[in-house]
Amino acid sequence: MDGEASQRADGFADGSVAARKLDVTVDPVLIADKKAIDVDSGIGRWTRTMQRLGAASVLSIDMSDSALRSVARFNPHVARVNIMEIPQTHPEWVGAFDFANFWGVAMFTHDPLQAFLSAASTVKPGGAIYLYVYGPEGMHALPLTNCQRRHFHRLSSVEERLRHVDRVYERRWQADIPLRDNLRNVVRNLLGRPRNSKHGVLDTLQPFYNWVIPFDVISGWAKKGGFASHTLLNSREAPRCGFHVLLRKAP
Numbered sequence: 001m002d003g004e005a006s007q008r009a010d011g012f013a014d015g016s017v018a019a020r021k022l023d024v025t026v027d028p029v030l031i032a033d034k035k036a037i038d039v040d041s042g043i044g045r046w047t048r049t050m051q052r053l054g055a056a057s058v059l060s061i062d063m064s065d066s067a068l069r070s071v072a073r074f075n076p077h078v079a080r081v082n083i084m085e086i087p088q089t090h091p092e093w094v095g096a097f098d099f100a101n102f103w104g105v106a107m108f109t110h111d112p113l114q115a116f117l118s119a120a121s122t123v124k125p126g127g128a129i130y131l132y133v134y135g136p137e138g139m140h141a142l143p144l145t146n147c148q149r150r151h152f153h154r155l156s157s158v159e160e161r162l163r164h165v166d167r168v169y170e171r172r173w174q175a176d177i178p179l180r181d182n183l184r185n186v187v188r189n190l191l192g193r194p195r196n197s198k199h200g201v202l203d204t205l206q207p208f209y210n211w212v213i214p215f216d217v218i219s220g221w222a223k224k225g226g227f228a229s230h231t232l233l234n235s236r237e238a239p240r241c242g243f244h245v246l247l248r249k250a251p
Contacts, residue, residue, distance in 0.1 A: 022233045026246055028053045030128050034098035037061065039119040040083050040105040044071035050101065051075065059097070061086075084109065086118045097122045100129040107133045107140075107211040113221060120225035126251035129227075130244075133213040138241030141212045144181045145204060151176055152205040161206075169201045215243055222247050 032054035038047045041060035044067075050058050051074070060071045061081040068078045079090075083105070087094050102119040106112040116131070123129050134140040148168055155161045167174060171185035196204075204210070215232065222230040228250035234240060 021237070022244060023236050024231055024233045024246070026130055026233070031055050031099050035096070036099040036101065037093070037097045037122050038101045039086075039122070040102070041071050041078075042067050044075065046101045046103055047071055047075050050099070055099070059093075084111070084114055084118055087121045094121045095124045097124060098127045099123075100127070102129055103132040106131070107213060108207040108209050110209055112211055112213060113224070116221050117225055120221075120227070120247070123249055125249050128246055128248045130246055131218070132242055132244050133218070134211065134242045135240055136212045136214055137239060138212070140204065140210060140241065144177060147177050148174075149205050149210065153208070165198060165201050165205065168205065169195060169198045171195070213243070218243060218245055 031050050033056050035057055036050045036055040037059045038044070038050065039061055041047050041062045042064075044060060047058050047060045057077060058075055060068070060075050060078045061083065062068050062071070062078075063080065063082060065080060068080060072078050081089060100119055100122050102116065105119075106115045109115040112133070120129055139145050148164075151174075152161055152164050155164060166172075171189050173182050173185075219230065225247070226249060227247040230245050230247040233244040233246060
């Protein structure tokens, strides 16, 4: 489907109203009746999406027992796996899947390239992987974001950290960020500018690693992973917080 088609809020095309507009959608044909894997599935929103798009099967893997318990409520195919070591620990998965989802994961690991190559190893010839990572154009590369993250990780209790999330979400005055950023927040609040969700704020502050990945680096990843092509799905998005990329292997 082309960029003018209606798209799902999660970026897949299905004719529904879009919350995120991608220039190129992930064609459901890549998933329907295919064998898929959701690498670092979390609570399973992407697993559920692939199921609804008609995947023949979805294997959901994660390192979190609680995440896998959540996914197991609607997907019996789950496994606790170190996603950095898939080829070493599960050689039977190498080249075994038509479609892999690796959305919003690599930038939270100590070695994003190793994480990508581990996930990419599961894709068979002719298959595809959907990758999303933060890019240097977005908020995750801002000095303010990194300042707020440092403050978050200095706090010792869950309660203190959640209060910090509230302060960032509500754009309250913060003594440890630059004056100009506090003044900008005052203006944004006065103008009623939209806020990120609290979940989004927590997602930004909580990970220990929070890399931003330039697109030319992703191009290098594609070559190292054996992919014949890679397509940026959100080239016209502005501001572009990250890169949505579909990578295809030759048949």
